[in-house]
Amino acid sequence: MTEHHRSPDDSDSPSGGLGRRRFLGYLLAAPTLAVGVQLIPGLAGPQAADAAIITPPEPEEIFDLGDAQNLAAAATSGLITVVVNTDGTASFAAIRTEVGQGMTTAIAMMIAEYMDLDMDQVTVTLADARPELIFNQLTGGSNSMRSQYGPTCAAAALAKQQIVAAAASRWNIAPARLRTERGRVIHPDGRRLGYGELATEAASTRTRRVTVPDIKAAKKFKILGHPQKRIDALEIVTGQKTFGMDMQVPGALPTMVVRPPTVNGTVESLNNASAILALPGITDVAVISTGVAIRGKTFGQCIDAIQIADVTWGAGTVDSESDASVLAALQAAAPTLPIPPIGDLFVKGEFTFYFASNTPLEPDWAIADVQAGSVEIWAPLKVPIDAAEDFALMLGLPQSAVTVHVVSAGGSFGRHLFHDCATEAIEASQAMGKPVKLMWSRTDTFRQGRTHPMCISQVLATTLLGNVVTYTQLHTSVQTDFSHGLGEILTATAGSLPVANLGLSETIFELTESSPYNFGVTAQLLNEIQLEFNTGSMRNIYSPNVVTAQELIVDQIAAQFGQDPVAFRQAFLKDSSVLAALNKVAEVGDWGRTMPAHCAQGIAVHSEYQAGIAVLAEINCTPHVVNRKIQDGVGGPRVTKVVIVVDPGFAINPLGFEAQMIGGVEDGIAMALTASLHIQDGLILEGSWDNFFYTREWNTPPEIQVVLLPNTSNSPCGAGELAVAPTMAAVACAYARATGTMPTSFPINHSGPLGFTPLPTTPSTPQSPTNGLKFAQ
Amino acid sequence: MPTYSFILNGEKGREITEEDLDGIRNICRCGTYYRIREAIVAGAKNM
Structure with missing residues (x-):
């Protein structure tokens, strides 16, 4: 049920978004053809990174976290290599980690496209830790596609160029007269040579620099931009794929x-x-x-x-901490919102987001x-x-x-x-x-394990004569642990970032959060408290909470102005990509249609990872739905439909992109309605998947529609985390409209009666159940 | 616990209902629930 508004004849190349990047190419000394490609240090910035540009525009708009990772990666990303094997296949050791997101499939698509190979002729494996890559081996921030696209395509193009050169040499003909098709070089007279037959003579006996073919040339893609199933799907469903538990190391x-x-x-x-x-x-x-x-x-x-x-x-x-004490600590640490001048109209709210497990x-x-x-x-x-x-x-x-x-x-x-x-x-x-x-x-x-830290977000918007003149959002959170190398990246590139004199968390906050609205003087600030919970990012860092608070307040401002939520956003959005997504989602999702009692639509927008996205959610809050009984689980309000429209820049694999959007929807629903951790005297009460209420089949929307807008650029946006924040916000807004009460505590069922009986603390892992068969009969 | 009850019950020839799909207890942390529903409905049609 997904629409792909994409012409199969789009002429695109991955270099467009890499305008100022060039690639250094190498032939590597190896038994068969092996090429490497490196970004030239210093020419990697996708945007000019001027110092001290804080507002307007906000830092995230001109230079976001992914760009920071790209910049840091540039100096050391030299060693990505494509090897052509004697069986005609190409191998690539990816320096990002496959964690189910489909990254290896997208990499294989790039190589197949630029080498003229079939997908099954490309092998993508995961590289061991490579210390020489320093900053360039971090999988996070929805950055893999954005940083790997250009150099991987360039390496594949270089490999094909060398194979063709070897064939030209053997046939004593100009390379330009040869063409390639599905792993073969074809002579004008019809003779063919497989890449495998040329892999050895195309090899270099010493490592030397070569010119990389121009991948900017317009090219009609056969594979990139077209839906591809995962290369590891069959292996996964037949149990052949090796995961951790399958690993056998002697002893x-x-x-x-x-x-x-x-x-x-x-x-x-x-x-x-x-x-x-x-x-x-x-x-x-x-x-x-x-x-x-x-x-x-x-x-x-x-x-x-x-x-x-x-x-x-x-x-x-944290033995003395419970939900209430952490909330009190956050409220005590939160800065005071400015007091609006007497007589000014304003809208304000304080929102609480409880701990969740990643x-x-x-x-x-x-x-x-x-x-x-x-x-x-x-x-x-x-x-x-x-x-x-x-x-x-x-x-x-x-x-x-x-x-x-x-x-x-x-x-x-x-x-x-x-x-x-x-x-x-x-x-x-x-x-x-x-x-x-x-x-x-x-x-x-x-x-x-690691948790998404509990936080509060306070918002104040002042209005005057139909305009929003100030928007202030103060986000106060238990500290997020970034001690995993992202810190090294940002430290190393600190001089190049457009945020000066900020701590690490504040820097990440500035690089990931921005308001897409024309709301006058806009300030979004992060404040952290030092409680030693085990924290980390969780399919997004701050955005789900920040955007949910923002969008609920936007609906309140619209109500104050007597405007429809969509019409208000259309009037105040400053980002054309987000506006296009909003217009489309309102049309496809039939915004404003009549809904039964206790049911409503909600809408939310977001801009991150160089993408614009809008989500429309419909929710059913009728009492018999909310109170339906679920064995070992919770019911609650049911999201009945979600429509997502996204401007992906360039979607490398529309099918993979759609899967990421759908997965993000389920995360957003969980964070809005059901999934959280309860802290009691230093213990986390949840101890199993039947305690931690991540979305399950009984809470999934029976209808989800993903619409990718036509390509608007040649560079891919980040997809892995993109849909979480706007879905959470749209569900919250729908809930507010269905119940007539703006929710201020998330997930909304957190403060109700505990939906499970906590496992004892001793033994720390319960005995395995032995009654599974009983349930299957 | 109605895990795949519509399969395990062995009832043949009846339509898959929304209640059947809601009753699946499998957890998918990647959130493919909707695609699982699509796949089951498509599979049932092709049987």
Whole structure:
């Protein structure tokens, strides 16, 4: 049910958005043809990055987080390579991590397009940690496509050029007279040579610089811009794809950790090590910094051992905190909103957003093998270089003694920016003197894993004679942990960023948040409090909360002006891309249609990752729907329809883009209505997926429509996180209109009765259920 | 727990309902719920 308003004959090339970029090309000394492409340092900025431009426009509009990553990556992104094999296939080791987002499919599309290969002739693997890439091996900020597109296409074009040159040399003919098709070079007389037959003679015996073909030339794409199914779809659905739990490293036995009853609690003593060691299958027990690691022949035996572990626990880092105390701390730390002049009209609101878990569905895992003088690690890491540096430091080893293998992950959502689990695996392996395959349980991941930090957002808008003259948004949050290498990127490029003298979090806030409206004097500010929860980004950083507060207030201003929410936004939007998306979504979503009682439409817009997006949501808040009974779950208001319109710039893979939008919708619904963590005396009460109410099938909209506007540029926008914020906001606005009450606390069911019975804190991982068959009958 | 109840119940020849789809308990953290619904409906049509 997706419309693709895209002409198959669009003439595009990936260089348009890279106007000032040039590429350095290399032939690499290798047995078969291997080419490398490097961005020339200093010519990489997609926009002029003048210093100290704060407002207007806001920093995010001219230079966003992705640009900062691009700029930082430029100096060291030299070594991306395409290798042509003797079987005619091309190989590429991606320096971004596949976490289910379809990145490898998009990379394969670029190479297939520019080499004239079929999709199944391209192999994309994940590169191990490559310290020489310094800043260029971070998967995050919806940045992968934006930074990899230009150089990858250039490398593919260079590889094809060298293959053609080899054929021309063999046939003694000018290269320009040859053409290529599906992995073959074709002579004017009809003779053909497969790339594989030319791979060896096209190889270089020494590494040397060469000129990269001009990829700016208009080209009719056969693959790029056309919907492609994932290259790993068949492998996934047939169970062939290798994920962490499938990895077999000799001697790396299952290992789990007995964990403390409060967040970041500490071990004072393990009181029954010998009883644990006497259990069937258990080989080792060791105290590590986060708990007690138990190694056994099976994970089931590890769980059995956790049941009897007797540990005396010390304090955690937030033992005195509960939801109410964190809220009070946020409110106490929040700056005071300015007081509007007497007589001025104004709209204001304060919105609370509770903690949420960023756990992916695949359990956290890592394999570590610590040997004397070296360590080898397998883990799904999005910032492998930062991790490798930490591991070297931990073990007192030189960087060269640390080998980090990046493994495809079953989702990330921000979690794999951190290497907490790998650190534990190294600690356990070192203490036990054996390799370990360490896995977290579901209970571990919710209670001790990373969270989207609790925050409040205060908004004040003053109005005069039908205009908004000031818009102030003060965002106060528990600190977000950015200690995963993104910090290094921004530190390294600080001099080039258009934000001066700001701390790291404030810098990221300035680079990701901006108001798309003409609201006069506009200020959006971040303030953080230092509570030591385990935090991180969660499929977006600040935007879902900031945009939800903003859009609810925009609806309030529209109401004060007596205007329809869409008409008001049309009048005040300053971003043409967002306006185009809004107009289209109102048309496709039939904005303003008559809705039954307790049902309403809501609309929201957003601009981020160089994309404009608008979302229309319909919600049903009738009592019988809200109160429907769900076994081991929550019902609540039902979002019945979502329409998304997005200006993607250039959508590399419209099918993948659509999948990201649909996934973002489910996240936005969860954050608006159901998904949160409850903090009570330093403990997170949620301990399973049946406690943490991420959207489930009974809360998913039965109708979702994604419309991609025609290409407006040649450069791809970020997609992975884009739809979350405007969906959350549109659902909140729809809820406000359906109930007549603007919600101020999210998710809206958080403050109601707890929808589950919390698991005990001891044992820290419950025994595995054995009654599954009963439920299937 | 009505996991895939419309399949496990073995009732043949009836239409898939919205209630059937709402009753699926599988968790998809990538949020493919809507596409799962589309796939089941498409599969049922082709059976």
